[in-house]
Amino acid sequence: MKLVFATNNENKVKEIRSMLGDAFEIITLREAGIDIDIPEPHPTLEENAREKSMTIHNMTHQNCFAEDTGLEIHALNGEPGVRSARYAGEQKSPEDNIDKVLSELNGNTHRQAQFRTVISLILDDKEYQFEGICPGTILTERRGGKGFGYDPIFVPDDADVSFAEMDMAGKNKFSHRAKAFQQLIAFLKAH
Structure with missing residues (x-):
């Protein structure tokens, strides 16, 4: 089965391809000849994924x-949430975003957080949604050089290293995105 993955983020493409193996052919926007930055104007992850x-x-x-x-x-009352990529501004700088989170939490001992992914699948003109959640803790400083985004400051529950200190296989054991994609894969295999 061939599916277009509506993202320009090569890191996300690598993650999903590492999980899917050869079961499905994933076409990136670039491979599909599409060069647009799709707006994310909505207040929820569900609506932005659907958009x-x-x-x-x-x-x-x-x-x-x-x-x-x-x-x-x-x-932080659920922040940065839907604004995670643009938390420190429209330049979408991961370093600036991390700096802002660390600054906002400075001195705060309550550092519980979660990553949440919502996938919107359009299959045969119908939409289906899948959700994955990874609970964890925000560190007081960056650790590790792998991964992307907030990975250097996030340690999943039941782990003792940040996402940025894990290889892809390790990250996929905990990852919110992996959990959502596992639901997607199970759904696709059943159809």
């Missing part, structure tokens, strides 16, 4: 999926 998948489906008329992910920090 992205519907935009690409309407352009390609192919089965496709999109995801939206947010880091939700309890002490």
Whole structure:
């Protein structure tokens, strides 16, 4: 089965391809000849994921999926949440975003957080959604050089290293995105 993945993020493409193996052919936006930055104007991950998948489906008329992910920090009332990529501004700088989180939490001992991913799949003109959650803790400083985004400051529950200190296989054992994609894969295999 061929699916267009509505993302320009090569790190996310690598993650999903590492989970899917050869079962499905994932086509990136670039491979599909699409060069747009899909807006994320909505207040929820669910609506933004739907916006992205519907935009690409309407352009390609192919089965496709999109995801939206947010880091939700309890002490910050769920922020950065839906604004995770743009938390420190429209330049979408991971370093600036991490700096802002660390600054906002400075001195706060309540550092519980979760990553949450919502996938919107358009299959045969119908939409289906899947969610994955990874609870964890925000560190007081960066650790590790792997991964992307907030990975250097997030340690999943039941782990003793940050996402940025894990290889892809290790990250996929805990990852919110992996949990959502496992649901997606199970759904696709059943159809």
